[in-house]
Amino acid sequence: MNSQWKTIIPFVVISVFGASTKAIAHGVRMQARETQAIEVNAEYDNGEPMAEAQVTVYAPNDPATPWLEGTTDNNGNFVFAPDSSQSGNWSIQVRQAGHGSIVNIPVEGNQAQAGGNGTTEAESSVSGVANTRTNFTPLQTILMGATGVWGFIGTALFFMRGNKSNSELRRSESQR
Amino acid sequence: MHIPDGILPASIIVAGYATTGGVTWYSLRQIKRDKNPQANIPKASLLTAAFFVASWIHIPVPPVSVHLILNGLLGTILGYYAFPAILIGLFFQAVMFQHGGLSTLGVNATMFGIPAILAYHLFRLCHKVGKNNSVWTGMFAFLSGAGGLGLSVVIFFLLVITNIPANIDAAMERNVIYGLVLAHIPLMLIEGAFTAAVTLFLMRVKPELLKQ
Structure with a gap:
């Protein structure tokens, strides 16, 4: 009997902790999930990327106050994940040395009650591509x-x- | 160096249009005083074409790149015709290539056009001091070409440095503005030399084109 439990207990422990998707080690908790992001690419009209230009993002519900600030990378790229609970036009302004532009990108948010536990899950979808460039050949x-x-x-x-x-x-x- | 839409506050944009309106009226009045105001239109039109395409010619000044503007050249050769020429050139640049912007058309026309008129008066000083040989003409043309652009750069600098929005990193923005302004110093030399070359060429082959 005793030797039987000795072989079963490790399997029970492994199966309990194995069910968790979170990685737990020394007080660090990490969670990774897929989300919708907006990628901004800014370049000058001669094709040079706007490296390290300042980016200001305005959320649809408050177009006057910056929601996020950052800088583009060396290739003029900037990626951020919009707050999925806010649907509408997100404004992204890129500015460098008195040059810059504003682009509006519509994001549709779907708020759905994930029943039972009381949390609200939101899904969003970025509809289309916004462009200030005229794509002339x-x-x-x-x-x-x-x-x-x-x-x-x-x-x-x-x-x-x-x-x-x-x-x-x-x-x-x-x-x- | 054209200021695009959405960078400057509305008050400056309105002031830019007001200044452009006033200077356009004054320039047209000066042009009307000519014996034959239409005589200089072909010259003005061809230089507008040059101004229109000059912004495509990029000159790399590491780490940035600048493009030709030629407002000093237009002022030196066209006189008061330069202001409407620059206004029309800027309009087509904004509409066709989104270079600059329609809301900032007034500000940009003021920024490039008024220095062009001043460059013309500087070039005229050459005749006033009575030095009509090619060395003095070339030197004054160089100063007009370089000075016209230089004054535009100063106006651009003052406009953008005093209108940095509160929410962005002002120190970083100032640094890149300094960089861009300094990059225009070699361009001033290039445009000054180009203005001198064009003026001396015209003086040799068609001197009546330089007479106003």
């Missing part, structure tokens, strides 16, 4: 620039045509 950018320049050249040509009728006036001016 280099060819499109060059074409747009060329049309703009052609507009200016056209204006110049138009007024040069007008000047020909005033050529006498110009000649008299240049003689003076």
Whole structure:
């Protein structure tokens, strides 16, 4: 009987502690879970990342007070997990040396009662991607620039045509 | 160096538009006094095109990179035409490439345009002191090109350094602003040299373009 218990007790102990998902050791408690995060990437319009730029996040329920502050990494990236109980537009401002931008990203929060134990679990989903950049290809950018320049050249040509009728006036001016 | 939307408080944005409105009116009045106000429009239009694309030309000044502005050049060659030219150039930069912003169009036009007009008056001093040889013209053109940009950088510096929001790390923001402003010193030399080169070239091949 006695020897039988000696073999069973270790299995009971192992199965009790093995059921716990928390790692407990010397007063450190850790918990890891999956959550929804927002990744921000900021770069200058010449493609350089905005490294170590200051990021300010505003929550939907208080757009005047910063909810989180931080800095981007060397690649201009900043990741944060929004408070899933707040749904609406999260505003993220990135600023460096008087340059910067604000982006609004909608987050839909689903509050659901996880019955019985009285805790509220919330799930959130980030709907879509917010962008302040105009995603033009280099060819499109060059074409747009060329049309703009052609507009200016056209204006110049138009007024040069007008000047020909005033050529006498110009000649008299240049003689003076 | 264009100030984008959302950086400055509303009062400065309104003041920027008010200043731009006033200076545009004054510039157009000065232009109207010309014998033939349309005669300089082709020149102004071509330089607006140059101003419009200049912001694409980036010059790396480690650790940052700066882009050409050319407001000193426009002022030196165009005189009072420079202000409307810069205003139109900035409008198209903001609308087509989100460079700057529509709300800060007034502030940016003031920041680039008024130094351009001052650069023109500085360049005119060359004629007033009666030194019309190419060395003096080149030197005054260099000073106008570099000084026009330099004054814009000073205005930019004052605007952003006095409007750092309370919630961000002010010391860190100030440091990067100092860095950006210092990076414009080599650009001032480049634009000064470019203005001198263009002015001397025009003086040789088409001197009437420099006469106002």
